[in-house]
Amino acid sequence: MSLLSALAKQKIDRELTKYPADQKQSACMSALAIAQDEHGWLSNELMDEVAQYLGMAPVAVYEVATFYNMYNLKPTGKHKVTVCTNLPCALSGGVDAAEYLKHKLGIDFRETTADGQFTLMEGECMGACGDAPVLLVNNKRMCSFMSKEKLDQLVEELKK
Amino acid sequence: MSALNYGPDAVILKGLTGENWRLKDYEQRDGYAALKKILKEGMKPEDVINEVKKSALRGRGGAGFPTGLKWSFMPRSFPGPKYLVCNSDEGEPGTFKDRDIIRYNPHILIEGMIIAGYAMGIGVGYNYIHGEIWADYERFEEALDEARKAGYLGKNILGTDFSFDLFAHHGYGAYICGEETALLESLEGKKGQPRFKPPFPASFGLYGKPTTINNTETFAAVPFIIREGGDAFLAQGKPNNGGTKIFSVSGHVNRPGNYEIKLGTPFAKLLELAGGMRGGKKLKGVIPGGSSMPVLTGEVMMATDMDYDSIAKAGSMLGSGAVIVMDEDTCMVRAAERLAYFYFEESCGQCTPCREGTGWLYRVIHRIEHGQGRPEDLDLLLNLADNIQGRTICALGDAAAMPVRAFVKTFRAEFEYHIEHKRCQVKTGGYSNAAEPLQMAAE
């Protein structure tokens, strides 16, 4: 049985149109992101399927998945929240926002809440330092100017 | 929606509201006029490159290499494909300008890339976009669709025999992919480990073909240069430092954000545009060009103009144009510790001096910050920095070493105080009034 859905394959096919026909490997990063969006994390079986789909050696796919920070190599909570604590953000409350979330969720970085709802991660510069504090929800949704009130609202919204 | 405030001298970011990013809006701002001029007047590719040379445009990605010269390195009569790559992997801490170009003025980048393709006889381009700005990646894809439908991209652009297509590629969380050869590896679907140079990308680039890589802002400056002329661009700045430049101002200012100013504008003016110091505090230190560049004291900065040559003379580098402002209550040891951690975390691990050295830098500053520093640690840090810098395949090693050396040298007394007294001399002991925006935003 295929782990990748027909829709996921369609999306990967669209990525493949961007590259020369003999350079399918170029779509590896986007294919892994698409696979992760569907399954939440990248199991070996899932990565093997991506490898097969792109005609790559499985190890070449593992290499990519383990090199880039935004791939999840194990299951995470339903919402992975990555807070930027790099210096420019820290100067405008990035670390405070992270500490507030740790306290509120009762977890440290790289931990998941007991109910499986939230995983908290420490992030590096997201190229949005003017909007500090900033965080990412599940890699794709960026939230800016995260005051305590906005953090409270976000957590409430995601819990639903 | 009201205009976004990028300052009165903005060229690339002029007239933007945040909403008017679409093709029709861009055309109303003279968009694609430069491309039409080239194609209608049959301007020769060499003339395009000469215009860029005349403008004194220097790469906006960090190294400040003259763009026209870089373009002239591309082999003209190479048989087979050549590639054009845009570096939008903006990950240098403090830098957030390319993101505003992509989300608020994507077509200026597309037009700049098409013109570059024409000038160097390239048929295919890629824009490599930082993985963390997903919504902006999607917007760029939408803008590409618009450009394709309007005949600006694809086969026989505007009815001529010039063809060029452009695609978006996203990263997924690796600072090193901002380094141009790591970016090429990543674009080929591999781990982003920098390549040994030479060969340079102009002879062996993407898929082993001749390739030119420029930063987003570099390409975005091109339409103006062609439309108004290289001299007009140069006149915006000063000799050897042509044009306007977008500075991303972060840290302890009242209005963090992007400000596009003429190169050569005094730092004091930029600080004023950014609303001055938050809480009226005193300026202590500034990193003027992104986290990889040496930190300077507030006094030195207040006497410096914002251009490549002036900042170099003051002892740092303009880099990516990320200006990180720190006030009197910032602990410089803590600031240095956080940056050292970043380079340790992001070293690709390929070269021993960088892989091991960044860990050493971080651990030594960490122990100083945590009251366990030893008197010999400062010399150790400088020695480590010397043993990393210049000894690695790519410049990430230098990027880790330079800031540490500058923090230790410029704020040595603060490091010594930490070591001697096992605590911070700054009353906040950390990032100063960092918590204030949390409260301000909540009001």
Ligand SMILES: Cc1cc2nc3c(=O)[nH]c(=O)nc-3n(C[C@H](O)[C@H](O)[C@H](O)COP(=O)(O)O)c2cc1C
């Ligand atoms: C560690 C490292 C990170 C870099 N990150 C970026 C980046 O995020 N964006 C960028 O344009 N250039 C970055 N550069 C510089 C590129 O290697 C390259 O010089 C630049 O993209 C060339 O474009 P330009 O000539 O238009 O500046 C980085 C370099 C190093 C060593």
Ligand code: FES
């Ligand atoms: S430092 Fe946090 S987004 Fe740049």
